[in-house]
Amino acid sequence: MTTDANAPWLIVGLGNPGPGYAANRHNVGFMVADLLAERIGGSFKRAQKAQAQVLEGRIGPPGPGSRRVILAKPMSYMNLSGGPVTALRDFYKVPIANIVAIHDELDIDYGMLRLKLGGGDNGHNGLKSMTKAMGPDYHRVRFGIGRPPGRMQVADFVLKDFSSAERKELGYFVDRAADAVECLAIDGLERAQSTYNS
Numbered sequence: 001m002t003t004d005a006n007a008p009w010l011i012v013g014l015g016n017p018g019p020g021y022a023a024n025r026h027n028v029g030f031m032v033a034d035l036l037a038e039r040i041g042g043s044f045k046r047a048q049k050a051q052a053q054v055l056e057g058r059i060g061p062p063g064p065g066s067r068r069v070i071l072a073k074p075m076s077y078m079n080l081s082g083g084p085v086t087a088l089r090d091f092y093k094v095p096i097a098n099i100v101a102i103h104d105e106l107d108i109d110y111g112m113l114r115l116k117l118g119g120g121d122n123g124h125n126g127l128k129s130m131t132k133a134m135g136p137d138y139h140r141v142r143f144g145i146g147r148p149p150g151r152m153q154v155a156d157f158v159l160k161d162f163s164s165a166e167r168k169e170l171g172y173f174v175d176r177a178a179d180a181v182e183c184l185a186i187d188g189l190e191r192a193q194s195t196y197n198s
Contacts, residue, residue: 008068009185010094011036012085014103014126017075025145026078026158028174029102029126032143033073035178044073050087051076060186067185070094079125082133089134099138100181101130104158108144110166111173112198113180115141117189123154139184143177 013033021027037044040057047054053073060066070092074084089099097117103126108114118136121127130138148157162170180196 006068007095007098008070008092009098009100010070010072010085010088010092011100011181011185012072012074012081012088012102012130014078014081014101015073016078017073021159023161024159025104025162028104028143028145028177030073031170031174032102032141032177032181033071035174036069036071036181039178039182040069040071044071046075047072047084047088047091049091050074050084052084052088054088059182065186069185074126079129081126082129082131085130086133096134096137097139098185099134100141100184101127101138102141102143102177102181103127104145105142106145106147106154106158108142108146110144110146111169111176112144113141113177113196114144115139115180115184115189115193115197139189141177141181141184143173 013029015027015030037055042055042057044053044055052075055071057069058066059069072088074081076084103124117139121131148154180192183195184192
């Protein structure tokens with residue numbers, strides 16, 4: 001997947017900063033990043049070189065199978081994510097094939113996952129900004145949130161909190177998405193797709 005096995009991975013949870021957005025569907029990328037941070041056993045700190053919160057650590061079993069990762073949550077608002085991600089990529093010298101964006105996806109049923117490399121942005125403003133800044137050839141972990149009910153506008157739907165019914169299973173689905181991210185970085189895309197794509 002990448003020529004340099006020692007190159008770090010930049011794992012980016014996409015969302016909007018601030019407590020008012022914290023439980024929104026659009027912020028599921030932040031939720032997965034927070035869980036990965038918990039697993040690493042560290043806490044996010046403001047990046048020196050980018051408008052983002054970052055945590056450096058390792059995932060996977062101790063030894064040669066583990067991977068150095070930089071977890072990041074851009075603090076720029078969703079539609080400007082590309083700037084902070086590009087700054088972090090340059091600072092940590094991360095190849096584009098080692099960048100992972102974790103984001104909400106309207107065209108997938110709630111809680112389902114799809115992992116892929118490259119592709120379009122499907123109207124997602126965070127991906128649109130990242131692709132504009134550095135091209136499309138990064139990994140995506142797409143977390144299904146389903147379509148808005150009735151005539152609700154997409155923007156209203158993604159900026160609403162998960163429903164009470166959805167919240168009952170949210171912890172399980174976020175946990176599974178974190179597993180998928182770890183599998184992607186450690187075992188590669190094909191293994192992660194065959195295990196977690198639904």
